[in-house]
Amino acid sequence: MTVFIIPNTTKPRARTVTAQAVRILHSAGADVILAIGSDVKTLPGVRYLPQEQAFTECDVVITVGGDGTILHTAKDCLEYDKPILGINLGRMGFLATCEVNEMQAKLTRLAKGQFQCDKRMLLNAIVDDDVSHAQTALNDVVIYKGHRLQTIDFNIYCDAILVNHCSGDGVIISTPTGSTAYSLSAGGPILDAHIEGIVVSMICAHSLHQPSMVFAADRCIRIEVNAKGRNEIFISTDGEEESLLRDGGHVEVELSRQSIRLVTFSLADQFDAIDRKLRGR
Incomplete structure (x- = not known):
């Protein structure tokens, strides 16, 4: 060995x-x-x-x-x-x-x-900005505002169907592995890491009731952002690869074909x- x-x-x-x-x-x-x-x-x-x-x-x-x-x-x-x-x-x-x-x-x-080796699913995030690029996440994809105080408006789509329109400080799209990380702090559920699913949670939602949503892993989650020109919007994967997302840009998140192996x-x-x-x- x-x-x-x-x-x-x-x-x-x-x-x-x-x-x-x-x-x-x-x-x-x-x-x-x-x-x-x-x-x-x-x-x-x-x-x-x-x-x-x-x-x-x-x-x-x-x-x-x-x-x-x-x-x-x-x-x-x-x-x-x-x-x-x-x-x-x-x-x-x-x-x-x-x-x-x-x-x-x-x-x-x-x-x-x-x-043993425990296979963990990954997410691919396709950022459609001035130039499209992809990022991979083991824990989560996070879209969040900069330092100004205004909330951001988000449209959340599942397989091109609008499932939520909300305002807040950001959105967390996490794997089951990442369900015990930032998503949990935002009120998201803990998922068994052997489940293939995608958790979508709001960060500081401007709403009295904004529960997390759990989608099947074969779904495509699309997040559209409307900051109304008031805020810088960022996207990061696993707390790294931070980049700007322009107002009106969108991110599509789906299951990666690859997986990571954790020793257990x-x-x-x-x-x-x-x-x-x-x-x-």
């Missing part, structure tokens, strides 16, 4: 935890790779390779950080078709399912191949994380 570790060295404990992970993996018989320039001091027995070569040669990618580190790394894992396991140094960590105190047990099992050691990992991290048990 060859493991490529990607630490987020902006996290205070990342270097220490990376060194600890290397020792556990080595003792379990795994080969460990770090990228050249990864800002981690030379560790004994670790191969330092260019990032592209590391992705090519590894069997599994481990991130050391939080969910944001996984989301940032996921696109490379998608390109090279590698499964990913996150060691959680963040606050919540619904994607990073290995806590520091679980490393000995889980990394030993990983090195011995005693794990139990079919109940998602629900265990919800129980521990949301309910504090």
